[in-house]
Amino acid sequence: xxxxxxxxxxxxxxxxxxxxxxxxxxxxxxxxxxxxxxxxxxxxxxxxxxxxxxxxxxxxxxxxxxxxxxxxxxxxxxxxxxxxxxxxxxxxxxxxxxxxxxxxxxxxxxxxxxxxxxxxxxxxxxxxxxxxxxxxxxxxxxxxxxxxxxxxxxxxxxxxxxxxxxxxxxxxxxxxxxxxxxxxxxxxxxxxxxxxxxxxxxxxxxxxxxxxxxxxxxxxxxxxxxxxxxxxxxxxxxxxxxxxxxxxxxxxxxxxxxxxxxxxxxxxxxxxxxxxxxxxxxxxxxxxxxxxxxxxxxxxxxxxxxxxxxxxxxxxxxxxxxxxxxxxxxxxxxxxxxxxxxxxxxxxxxxxxxxxxxxxxxxxxxxxxxxxxxxxxxxxxxxxxxxxxxxxxxxxxxxxxxxxxxxxxxxxxxxxxxxxxxxxxxxxxxxxxxxxxxxxxxxxx
Ligand SMILES: Cc1ncc(COP(=O)(O)O)c(C=O)c1O
Numbered sequence: 001x002x003x004x005x006x007x008x009x010x011x012x013x014x015x016x017x018x019x020x021x022x023x024x025x026x027x028x029x030x031x032x033x034x035x036x037x038x039x040x041x042x043x044x045x046x047x048x049x050x051x052x053x054x055x056x057x058x059x060x061x062x063x064x065x066x067x068x069x070x071x072x073x074x075x076x077x078x079x080x081x082x083x084x085x086x087x088x089x090x091x092x093x094x095x096x097x098x099x100x101x102x103x104x105x106x107x108x109x110x111x112x113x114x115x116x117x118x119x120x121x122x123x124x125x126x127x128x129x130x131x132x133x134x135x136x137x138x139x140x141x142x143x144x145x146x147x148x149x150x151x152x153x154x155x156x157x158x159x160x161x162x163x164x165x166x167x168x169x170x171x172x173x174x175x176x177x178x179x180x181x182x183x184x185x186x187x188x189x190x191x192x193x194x195x196x197x198x199x200x201x202x203x204x205x206x207x208x209x210x211x212x213x214x215x216x217x218x219x220x221x222x223x224x225x226x227x228x229x230x231x232x233x234x235x236x237x238x239x240x241x242x243x244x245x246x247x248x249x250x251x252x253x254x255x256x257x258x259x260x261x262x263x264x265x266x267x268x269x270x271x272x273x274x275x276x277x278x279x280x281x282x283x284x285x286x287x288x289x290x291x292x293x294x295x296x297x298x299x300x301x302x303x304x305x306x307x308x309x310x311x312x313x314x315x316x317x318x319x320x321x322x323x324x325x326x327x328x329x330x331x332x333x334x335x336x337x338x339x340x341x342x343x344x345x346x347x348x349x350x351x352x353x354x355x356x357x358x359x360x361x362x363x364x365x366x367x368x369x370x371x372x373x374x375x376x377x378x379x380x381x382x383x384x385x386x387x388x389x390x391x392x393x394x395x396x397x398x399x400x401x402x403x404x405x406x407x408x409x410x411x412x413x414x415x416x417x418x419x420x421x422x423x424x425x426x427x428x429x430x431x432x433x434x435x436x437x438x439x440x441x442x443x444x445x
Pocket of ligand 1: 115116117118119121150151152153224228229257258259260285286
């Protein structure tokens with residue numbers, strides 16, 4: 001099969017690009033292609049409009065191809081395409097770091113740039129280990145994650161992550177991880193609106209693991225404050241508070257992976273502010289620059305930063321870590337423009353204000369065919385379908401395909417549909433999204 005690149009007019013084959021997290025053979029036999037994007041919509045190569053119910057991949061929070069961001073990237077590309085970040089700096093990266101720090105939780109204004117969420121997770125883990133070593137506790141090496149957690153695909157994130165399929169074919173490349181259980185509890189919490197009422201006690205498992213391993217061996221707990229990739233798992237009321245208290249009590253660093261919750265998804269800059277819990281290290285990426293150019297960041301508390309940076313000898317490189325593209329000028333120009341746009345359009349407030357409408361619209365699907373749970377928080381929604389007997393994940397996939405054909409982009413993780421539209425979504429577009437999903441569910445077995 002051949003496909004036209006609309007920009008160059010070249011006819012291209014689908015064979016060579018080995019696509020990530022995609023069933024390549026299935027996809028290439030019947031591809032779902034996107035050629036253009038603006039605001040709330042994509043367009044397929046044949047000109048069909050597709051409403052974006054996923055902000056790309058939890059990342060285009062201001063809507064697509066926004067002019068101020070596009071122009072900032074164009075200007076930067078023409079002014080200085082690249083500058084090395086090791087031992088040389090440039091004002092764009094410093095301004096971008098300041099812009100991110102200005103919305104960070106209090107005391108977390110040290111911004112280490114990376115290129116993706118995966119790199120942010122691995123950087124955070126290395127930072128936690130470096131912190132304990134700098135403070136004279138090098139035995140603290142165990143990282144605790146959570147079942148169904150997702151922290152990207154690099155080694156640290158894979159091992160600290162809790163999605164069995166993502167881990168099983170790699171033997172323990174990073175020794176010393178353990179996991180608390182996931183908070184998913186359909187029996188007690190199905191069709192919860194906002195934070196579920198039951199499950200704060202799942203946090204007690206952290207105390208059990210701490211006693212088992214001994215605090216002197218544990219470096220950090222890494223969790224998504226709201227898990228997205230494994231199927232939208234909202235933390236039960238009181239759960240995160242308990243985790244944070246346990247970490248504090250035992251000198252364990254709390255790492256919040258905010259790669260999808262960062263920059264307004266829950267109606268605050270970060271989930272940390274939404275839940276009123278300040279971690280020690282926070283990872284972000286995606287919406288940091290509206291996904292215009294790849295970029296991630298790790299935010300460190302004063303204590304973490306100061307222990308590592310002030311603990312090193314005069315003239316020494318304090319943290320032997322970084323990437324050629326850390327603080328890439330194009331990505332950082334996009335950060336500055338994006339953060340200005342978020343502020344000018346008050347998009348985080350907008351997400352918070354439209355969230356009740358979103359919640360009501362999503363829950364109107366209760367009773368629709370195959371639906372066994374609906375959950376929501378901020379501008380996030382999860383719709384869990386009963387798996388088809390003997391064919392888990394098929395219904396989720398078919399619902400995704402039907403929605404795409406009917407003009408809406410909806411993400412699926414096994415049999416869970418995940419929704420996270422750009423924060424600029426209008427009420428009529430919410431209605432359209434929900435109607436499209438309802439009709440798709442009706443049409444599949
Ligand atoms: C919580 C979380 N962490 C890390 C990642 C990995 O980000 P990336 O795909 O940019 O490496 C993701 C991606 O969805 C994520 O949701």
